[in-house]
Amino acid sequence: MKLVSLGSPALALELTLNSGQAFHWLREGHGWVGAIGETAVYLEQRAGELFVNLGAELAATNYLALDHPLGEIEASFPKDPVSQEALAFCRGMRILRQPKWEALATFITSSMKQVSHIAQISHTLRQRFGSAHVLNHKPVYSYPTPEALAALQEADLRKCALGYRAANLLATARKVASKEVDLDSIAVLPDPEAQMALRALPGVGEKVANCALLFGFERLKAFPVDVWIERVIRERYFTKRQKATPAAIRTFCATNFGPYGGYAQQYLFHHARLTWKKG
DNA sequence: CTCCAGGTTCCGG
């Protein structure tokens, strides 16, 4: 496998691939193997220099969002201790620019699941219904297309440990495959309209829509509120007196974290999930 | 065994 250098961008590769944005990257040797869309990719960082397999340079550059102004983004974080702790913990993490369908579908399968479970589901779906691309003499599986999933029965997806999420993923896949819903059209809508369009899909509520917007639709202000973020906001930004209702949290997150709120959210999420102590 | 996980949907105050 021939490797090509992509220079030494500001990037924490392992942190980025392992922070609960994408769920399919696997350790191999000194690097990582996975699919970016339909391209099989190997990524490795040595002394700050980023390497990728020959032919995957453009896919990797786009996916890793090396064009995001990370210095400006990290400088835009609020100066409060909570945000600054998360920044110190996650510096160099980037918000991946994932394929739209893949981001949407993956987070439909994520509800009430631990990160490790989401990864299991992603791998099972890829192996059974995705396409195999050979890299270094081994298969790398792409995420199944809407068409591939639309042709299945709910029972096929239940066998992938999807549980009640199977019906939602199938119904959404069929709406996209049939062109009843066009993700590329949603991609040009303003944030609120795009969010509402996504929320019309089965299994897509406010949180999943915001994940899709942030990770697949380049909306860097989208601020998904999951159980971890809710915990951080309630216990570290709100006082005991302030009631952390959904509306109060939504308003706070939309106004406190600036134009790159989605980045702040991802840093807060990862930091909380890995360092939170009970009690 | 019990508890909880990157929630959504529906239903009654």
Next chain:
DNA sequence: CCGGAACATGGA
């Protein structure tokens, strides 16, 4: 608008 309950599965 808010809080509760149902919904599947598997790791801690």
